[in-house]
Amino acid sequence: MTGSVPHWIDGARTTGSATRRASVFQPATGEVAREVVLADQSDVDGAVASAVKAAQDWGESSLSTRAKVMFEFRQLVKANRAELAEIITAEHGKVLSDAAGEVQRGLEVVEFACGIPHLLKGEHSEQVSRGVDAYSVRQPLGVVAGITPFNFPAMVPMWMFPLAIACGNAFILKPSERDPSTAVRLAELFQEAGLPDGVLNVLQGDAFAVNALLDHPDVAAASFVGSTPIAQHVYARGTAAGKRVQALGGAKNHMVVLPDADIDGAADAAVSAGFGSAGERCMAISVVVAVGDVADELVPAITSRMASLVTGPGTDPASQMGPLVTDVHRDRVQSYVDAGVASGATLVVDGRGYAPEGHEGGFWLAPTLFDNVDPSMSIYQDEIFGPVLCVVRVPTLDAAVRLVNANQYGNGTAIFTGDGLAAREYQRRVHVGMIGMNVPIPVPMAYYSFGGWKDSLFGDTHVHGADGVRFYTRTKAITQRWPRHHGVDLGFPTHT
Numbered sequence: 192m193t194g195s196v197p198h199w200i201d202g203a204r205t206t207g208s209a210t211r212r213a214s215v216f217q218p219a220t221g222e223v224a225r226e227v228v229l230a231d232q233s234d235v236d237g238a239v240a241s242a243v244k245a246a247q248d249w250g251e252s253s254l255s256t257r258a259k260v261m262f263e264f265r266q267l268v269k270a271n272r273a274e275l276a277e278i279i280t281a282e283h284g285k286v287l288s289d290a291a292g293e294v295q296r297g298l299e300v301v302e303f304a305c306g307i308p309h310l311l312k313g314e315h316s317e318q319v320s321r322g323v324d325a326y327s328v329r330q331p332l333g334v335v336a337g338i339t340p341f342n343f344p345a346m347v348p349m350w351m352f353p354l355a356i357a358c359g360n361a362f363i364l365k366p367s368e369r370d371p372s373t374a375v376r377l378a379e380l381f382q383e384a385g386l387p388d389g390v391l392n393v394l395q396g397d398a399f400a401v402n403a404l405l406d407h408p409d410v411a412a413a414s415f416v417g418s419t420p421i422a423q424h425v426y427a428r429g430t431a432a433g434k435r436v437q438a439l440g441g442a443k444n445h446m447v448v449l450p451d452a453d454i455d456g457a458a459d460a461a462v463s464a465g466f467g468s469a470g471e472r473c474m475a476i477s478v479v480v481a482v483g484d485v486a487d488e489l490v491p492a493i494t495s496r497m498a499s500l501v502t503g504p505g506t507d508p509a510s511q512m513g514p515l516v517t518d519v520h521r522d523r524v525q526s527y528v529d530a531g532v533a534s535g536a537t538l539v540v541d542g543r544g545y546a547p548e549g550h551e552g553g554f555w556l557a558p559t560l561f562d563n564v565d566p567s568m569s570i571y572q573d574e575i576f577g578p579v580l581c582v583v584r585v586p587t588l589d590a591a592v593r594l595v596n597a598n599q600y601g602n603g604t605a606i607f608t609g610d611g612l613a614a615r616e617y618q619r620r621v622h623v624g625m626i627g628m629n630v631p632i633p634v635p636m637a638y639y640s641f642g643g644w645k646d647s648l649f650g651d652t653h654v655h656g657a658d659g660v661r662f663y664t665r666t667k668a669i670t671q672r673w674p675r676h677h678g679v680d681l682g683f684p685t686h687t
């Protein structure tokens with residue numbers, strides 16, 4: 192995408208009022224690649240008006256029409272996966288294989304949404320009273336907004352809009368202003384698949400657009416994924432305006448390694464889950480909790496694997512990890528490394544000061560490892576969202592459970608062990624939404640729901656799966672009788 196990244200409103204690219212713009216960087220070079228337009232009130236009003244109009248017809252469309260469009264969209268995304276990955280890598284920085292992987296995980300939600308005729312089946316009870324039946328239906332909400340983070344510019348929007356649209360809603364997507372192009376390409380493909388104009392609008396913008404959508408009386412609900420402070424804000428503002436809101440926040444994911452674990456498997460998992468996508472994943476492992484004396488073997492095993500990791504431009508097939516998304520974010524992550532050193536943690540591998548040849552201007556930080564991290568340190572307390580892995584040593588499984596439960600976040604966690612009873616105990620006792628047993632990144636499949644506990648989620652429903660269908664619909668319970676005339680009866684109905 193060259194020039195300015197536009198909105199996608201009513202089935203067409205538009206720069207709207209374009210009163211403000213933001214720079215979009217190429218993280219591997221540090222150069223400004225293009226600008227993105229930032230919505231003002233008139234752009235928000237235009238996007239909502241288009242969605243309100245489109246929602247009326249789309250909400251009346253047959254389930255088979257919706258499923259058919261969804262199947263076509265699946266084919267088109269699949270056919271254009273490489274192009275989508277290139278767009279993601281150019282603006283986000285992650286390696287191409289990782290970018291293609293997130294498109295694939297998004298596609299799985301589209302595949303789930305293809306089953307919408309089955310997913311929207313209600314309940315039916317015949318003869319709840321003599322000659323009386325009861326049943327329930329799920330109906331769309333109308334216009335739904337989705338506000339998404341920079342770290343998965345394809346997958347996180349695809350957690351939301353395919354299912355919302357399959358449920359009969361119109362959707363306004365406000366992608367991250369740091370990597371805004373993927374959303375426009377996805378909307379174009381959806382149009383090509385037969386989606387009527389206005390059913391999916393992409394509104395580019397920043398906090399202004401988010402707040403205007405949350406305040407807008409014609410927006411019925413909002414799905415949000417991003418950092419915890421903004422999730423909290425979005426939840427409070429949206430619900431105060433009477434909307435249904437699900438707001439997924441940040442994370443600090445612990446990987447507990449018991450003394451009986453397979454050390455090679457655990458070390459591979461810690462390195463893959465800690466440094467994949469430069470640690471910019473909400474399900475990244477950022478803390479390894481080494482139980483007993485397992486750290487004495489585990490830390491050298493992790494360190495030796497880190498020595499062969501290749502950090503470089505995402506477009507280079509040899510690269511395993513790309514740059515961070517912006518210089519501001521890289522500097523913030525690096526400031527945590529400085530803070531970790533100052534607070535007395537053992538810096539085992541220092542990723543500061545690295546830059547691949549020919550790409551010196553990029554936003555680089557190589558994989559970094561701390562051992563002997565104390566839970567009071569900021570490198571443990573805060574979500575760093577970069578390639579910084581911390582090892583905390585604890586004496587027992589009990590202590591590991593207490594540590595995880597005391598943390599403000601509860602998105603994902605993993606336990607590595609061959610002891611099924613210990614794993615079961617851990618799974619039952621931790622206050623975390625998604626658990627892996629010898630699986631470091633336990634992202635649920637599309638037909639389950641994704642979401643954390645504590646400060647990792649504000650609201651009641653998780654995204655996609657059955658919870659997604661619930662979030663994007665509201666139910667009606669109907670009681671029906673087709674009577675012969677029975678006369679007036681003031682008695683309480685007793686269903687005999």
Ligand code: NAD
Pocket residue numbers: 338339340341342343347365366367368396397398399401402416417418419421422424439440441442472473574576602643647
């Ligand atoms: P962010 O919170 O900065 O931004 C998310 C969205 O909110 C963007 O669209 C942005 O434009 C908007 N926004 C930013 N500031 C705002 C404000 N003051 N008012 C209203 N809207 C505002 O998050 P990010 O840096 O883009 O993404 C990284 C964060 O997202 C991390 O904390 C990560 O853990 C989290 N995340 C969570 C999940 C999950 O499933 N829980 C998934 C992916 C990312």
